Amino acid sequence: MSAVWLKRLFLSALAAFMTLPILVIAGVALNEKKTLAFPPQGFSLEWYAQAFTDDGWRAALVHSVLVATAAAAISVSIAVPIAWFLWRRVAPWARIVEVLGLAPFILPPVITALGALSFWATTGFYGQPWTVVISHGIFFVSLPLVTVTLGFATIDREIIEAGMTMGADDRTLLKTVVFPLVRPYIISGFAFAFVLSLNEYIVAYMTVGFTLETIPIKIFNALRYGYTPTMASVSVFFVLVAVVVFGLVARFGDLPKLLGAWSEGDKG
Amino acid sequence: MRRTPPERAADYFPIAYPAFMLGLFFVVPFAIMVAVSFFRRVQGGFYEPAFTFANYGRFLSVFFGEVLVFSLVLAGLVSAVCLLLGVPFTYFLTKLSRKAQVFWLVALLGVLSLSEVIIGFAWSTLLSRTAGLSNLLVAIGVMDRPDAWTPGFAAVLTGLVYQAFPYTVLVLYPSFSRLDPSLMEASRTLGASPLKAFSTVVLPVLRKTLIATFIIVFIFALGAYLLPQILGRPQHWTLSVLITDQAVYQSNMPFAAAMAVFLVVASLSLVVIVAALNRKGAGQ
Numbered sequence: 001m002s003a004v005w006l007k008r009l010f011l012s013a014l015a016a017f018m019t020l021p022i023l024v025i026a027g028v029a030l031n032e033k034k035t036l037a038f039p040p041q042g043f044s045l046e047w048y049a050q051a052f053t054d055d056g057w058r059a060a061l062v063h064s065v066l067v068a069t070a071a072a073a074i075s076v077s078i079a080v081p082i083a084w085f086l087w088r089r090v091a092p093w094a095r096i097v098e099v100l101g102l103a104p105f106i107l108p109p110v111i112t113a114l115g116a117l118s119f120w121a122t123t124g125f126y127g128q129p130w131t132v133v134i135s136h137g138i139f140f141v142s143l144p145l146v147t148v149t150l151g152f153a154t155i156d157r158e159i160i161e162a163g164m165t166m167g168a169d170d171r172t173l174l175k176t177v178v179f180p181l182v183r184p185y186i187i188s189g190f191a192f193a194f195v196l197s198l199n200e201y202i203v204a205y206m207t208v209g210f211t212l213e214t215i216p217i218k219i220f221n222a223l224r225y226g227y228t229p230t231m232a233s234v235s236v237f238f239v240l241v242a243v244v245v246f247g248l249v250a251r252f253g254d255l256p257k258l259l260g261a262w263s264e265g266d267k268g
Numbered sequence: 269m270r271r272t273p274p275e276r277a278a279d280y281f282p283i284a285y286p287a288f289m290l291g292l293f294f295v296v297p298f299a300i301m302v303a304v305s306f307f308r309r310v311q312g313g314f315y316e317p318a319f320t321f322a323n324y325g326r327f328l329s330v331f332f333g334e335v336l337v338f339s340l341v342l343a344g345l346v347s348a349v350c351l352l353l354g355v356p357f358t359y360f361l362t363k364l365s366r367k368a369q370v371f372w373l374v375a376l377l378g379v380l381s382l383s384e385v386i387i388g389f390a391w392s393t394l395l396s397r398t399a400g401l402s403n404l405l406v407a408i409g410v411m412d413r414p415d416a417w418t419p420g421f422a423a424v425l426t427g428l429v430y431q432a433f434p435y436t437v438l439v440l441y442p443s444f445s446r447l448d449p450s451l452m453e454a455s456r457t458l459g460a461s462p463l464k465a466f467s468t469v470v471l472p473v474l475r476k477t478l479i480a481t482f483i484i485v486f487i488f489a490l491g492a493y494l495l496p497q498i499l500g501r502p503q504h505w506t507l508s509v510l511i512t513d514q515a516v517y518q519s520n521m522p523f524a525a526a527m528a529v530f531l532v533v534a535s536l537s538l539v540v541i542v543a544a545l546n547r548k549g550a551g552q
Contacts, residue, residue, distance in 0.1 A: 003462065007360055014357055014433075018379055020401075021390035021430070028393060037398050078289050081282040090273045094283055100290040107535055108491030110508045111301075112294075114515055114528045118304050119297035138293045141286075192381075199383035202493055202512065209516075216383040223389055223498065232393070235386040242378040250370045259373060260442030261362070 022239055029233035036227050047229035051237055057230055060218040067133055067204070067214060068197035072144075074137025075193040076186060079144035084178075087152035098145065105142035112139050113206040120207055127211040132204050136197045143196065144189025147258060151185025152178075184253045191245050199238065305525035315522050323526035339506040342496075343489035346428045347436075347482050353429075354436035355478070359466070361437065362445045373441075380434035388498030391427045392418050395499075423499040428489055436485050443477040480542045487535050507531055 024038050032042025051057050082097055104112045116135040120126040155178065163173050201216040209217060215234060222231045249255060274280050308318035326332060361372055394400055395417040405411040417423055451473065455465040471478070493508040505513070507527060515524035 010356065011360060014353065015375075017430070018375065018433075021387070021394050024394045025386075025390045035398075036393055036396070038393070038400075038403070074289075078286045082286045085283040088271060089279065090271045091283075097283060097287050097290060100294055101286070104294060106487070106539060108487065108493075108508055108531055110491060110493050110511050111298075111528050111532055114511065114524060115294070115297035115301045117515060118300040118521065118525065119293070122300055134293055138290065141290070195381045199381055199386070201383055201385050206512075206515070216385045219383070219385045219389060220494070223385070223392075231389060235389060238386060239378060239382065242381045243374060246374045246377040246381075250374055255370050255373050256366065256445065259438060261445035 022236070025232040026236045029229045029236060031229050034228060036229060036232070048233040048236075050230045051234045054230060056213075057215075057218065057234060060213045060215045061234070063129075063212055064198050064214040064216075067136060067212075068194045070133045071136035071140060071197045072190045072193035074134065075140045076144045076148075076190050078137070078141045079148055079189060080186060082145060083148040083152050083182075086149070087155075098149075101141040101145045103142075104139045109139075109200075109202050113202040116203055117206040127208060129208055129212045132207045132212065132214075135203050135207050136200060139200070139203055140193040140196055143192040144186065147185045147189040147192065148182060150258065151182035155181050185258075188249050188253055188258055191249050195242050195245050198241065301525045302529055304521055305529050307522045307525075309520055309522050323522045324530075326523060326526070327530065335505060335507055335510055338504070339490060339508075342424070342428070342504075342506060343486045345425060346432050346489040347485040349425070349429050350432045350436040350485050351478065351482055354433060354440055354481075355471075358437050358440040358444045359470070362441070362447070373438075376434035376437055379430070380438065382431075384431065384492065384494040385498075387427060387431050388495050391423065391430065391495075392498055395423050395426075418499050419501050419504070421500065421504055424496050424504050427495040427499045428492055431492065431495065432485050432489050435488055436481060439481045439484055440477065443474055447473070476545050480545050483538050483542050487538055490531070490535065 027038050027040050028036045029047045030040040030043055030045070031037055031047070032040075032044045035041065051061070079101060082094070082101055085091070085094055086098060112135070116131070117126070120128070120131045120135075125131050159177060160173060163177055168176070199216060201220060204212075204214050205217055205220075208214075213221070215238065219231045219234065222228060246255075249258070303317075304315065305323055306319050306321070307315040308320050308322070309315050327336075361369060364372070397414045397416040400414065400417065402411055402414040402417065406414050447470065451469055452465055455469045456462070460468065490506070491508055492506060493512050496504050496506050496509050508531070511524050511527045511531070514520045514527070
């Protein structure tokens, strides 16, 4: 069947297109000398080790992880009450808050970045390390907002009715029924916000670009002032983190459903 | 449980915190940016309160017009290529086993979340003379000597397609996975070839999704700020790059803010079109 082969060729070509850049940077980080040659000349794991042993890169890594963890926590703390309120209450006006939560992600990122820059400069906090945490927290609200809203939508309201008939009040229901049901969606939302914050450049650059080096800022600076194989090894490490995190989300959750497919149980 | 309107003050409490945070850290910054776009720039990289349309007046220059047209053409091209690849890809994807789908989805999310910095760096390496694809072509004898394919327009386009492709697939994925398989079966039973059934039955059903996706990816591509800098020459700079450049390197916040306001208005008008399309689609 030539049609089947055509389809396989098409899928393989796209798979190659998506993995080639990553393979090449994984390769150039193996060079023995400080060069970005491919195929690598000589073999050394030195550049992979440097991502953790070099003071500058390690500091950037720590900054990135701290910022992403705190920012994802802020995103979730804003998104969960919105999703819960819209699920629990009849309040059309509250949709405005929802739209505000989704807007930063729909608009070009440079808008949020420039807004953050104007805001922190006007309030006099420009350059403070914590400003990027808040700005990232706001920037990524949309991700947990989407996943948690989906989580609430999957709750069968009859279960809640049953709980109420048995005499449970709002607080008990929230703690024993609602929260356990939406918890996987909260965790996925946190994971999405975390990985995107790790990789975010423009908002971080416009808020703390000159005072705090995150990994994307450090890679960009290295691009301008001299390539090193370390930037390649760090990039490979970042790809792995993303794949592991999304792999875990898929392992413990229903990824196709999370991304909008109908749940059909086991398809194969 | 029935949804009830909030009655007591305490019922409003849960929404108060998100509203406060988004108001203070998104709406206020946005308002400041709009205000700054009417301010006057003063020497030394600062600006003073004023009410001038001078920043918007600079839109009428040939330079700005060229950047705008280039940005729109580039975003349109990226969106078109992504749809051409993404539509058949997503269709095949939704026909795969659940396990294979999850595998692809994880890979797509991995690429989607990659920093623009990393994508730019990876492609500039892949297209370079020392480590690039051209070495491969030399090795198999297609080319005489390795060549640098970056910076250039093709490199910018490739990088942007790489970045936007996973996004395109994830936007298309819900509609394709909810597509009724009996549509395809019925047309096949009636004697249509797979290609014909796909193009005359499946695509028309999804017409609104396709238009909406084109616009969503268009906005996404319009937002690219690093790839044109890393993979292109200054003539390949887009509006987003220009905004960053004016804000950070030229220290001209009022002009940067005016261009940002313009970009918001342009993007929002497109979002409104998508929303209108979706409402029409839901009505059928």
